[in-house]
Amino acid sequence: QVHLVESGGGVVQPGTSLRLSCVTSGFDFSNFAMHWVRQGPGGGLEWLAVTSFDGRMKSYAGSVRGRFTISRDNSENTLYLQMDSLRGEDTALYYCVRDRGFNWNDAIGFDYWGQGTLVTVAS
Amino acid sequence: QSVLTQPPSVSGAPGQRVTITCTGSSSNTGAGYDVHWYQQLPGTAPKLLIYGKNYRPSGVPDRFSGSKSGTSASLAITGLRAEDEGDYFCQSFDVSLSGYVFGSGTRVTVL
Numbered sequence: 377q378v379h380l381v382e383s384g385g386g387v388v389q390p391g392t393s394l395r396l397s398c399v400t401s402g403f404d405f406s407n408f409a410m411h412w413v414r415q416g417p418g419g420g421l422e423w424l425a426v427t428s429f430d431g432r433m434k435s436y437a438g439s440v441r442g443r444f445t446i447s448r449d450n451s452e453n454t455l456y457l458q459m460d461s462l463r464g465e466d467t468a469l470y471y472c473v474r475d476r477g478f479n480w481n482d483a484i485g486f487d488y489w490g491q492g493t494l495v496t497v498a499s
Numbered sequence: 500q501s502v503l504t505q506p507p508s509v510s511g512a513p514g515q516r517v518t519i520t521c522t523g524s525s526s527n528t529g530a531g532y533d534v535h536w537y538q539q540l541p542g543t544a545p546k547l548l549i550y551g552k553n554y555r556p557s558g559v560p561d562r563f564s565g566s567k568s569g570t571s572a573s574l575a576i577t578g579l580r581a582e583d584e585g586d587y588f589c590q591s592f593d594v595s596l597s598g599y600v601f602g603s604g605t606r607v608t609v610l
Contacts, residue, residue: 411599413601419604420601420603420604421537421545421588421604423590423599423600423601435597435598436598437598438596471544476550481597483532483533483591483592483599484533484535484550484551485535485547485550485590486535486537486590487547487550488547489544489545
């Protein structure tokens with residue numbers, strides 16, 4: 377069974393940093409591209425970042441480019457999201473998501489989602 | 500403001516057919532990229548419902564179907580059931596943004 381378990385969320389002040397982790401199991405992590413997607417208080421989904429199967433290729437949404445960094449450790453089956461310069465509008469539930477393909481731009485759908493970790497940015 | 504446009508809500512009686520539209524542009528759905536659909540039931544994470552031309556992951560009933568024409572795509576739910584109540588999101592890839600985009604989401608209500 378595929379499992380994606382996020383952690384690292386919490387309440388932080390604007391301007392600070394946070395690192396999210398996603399521990400995976402039940403599949404060969406090194407064969408799949410991985411994403412971070414968030415869901416804000418309004419309920420909409422926002423794609424944030426993708427990394428290719430080997431971590432060499434990455435892409436980011438404009439709203440987080442330059443502030444967030446996606447990375448992966450294939451030896452530990454773990455995906456990360458380093459979030460710097462956090463803002464109030466970054467408050468959301470953050471999901472770790474598996475791509476059906478292995479390249480960052482295969483565009484063939486997201487087939488497994490974690491349960492999410494909540495990040496609240498407030499002073 | 501979402502790149503893909505969906506109606507905020509649709510509703511129908513049990514057993515009826517409802518359709519959700521997803522309208523994009525020449526840089527995403529109109530550029531030949533597939534539209535995928537996700538179902539989010541209350542209190543749960545999104546789940547892949549339809550991918551590619553019209554494929555359903557294992558366990559998804561054939562009451563759900565997808566189609567695409569030009570810059571628009573549609574999700575149809577036939578034989579509507581109470582357990583179908585939730586939010587539905589479309590998703591595609593945008594070549595201009597070099598990234599993925601979601602629709603604004605549609606709330607399905609079973610009357």
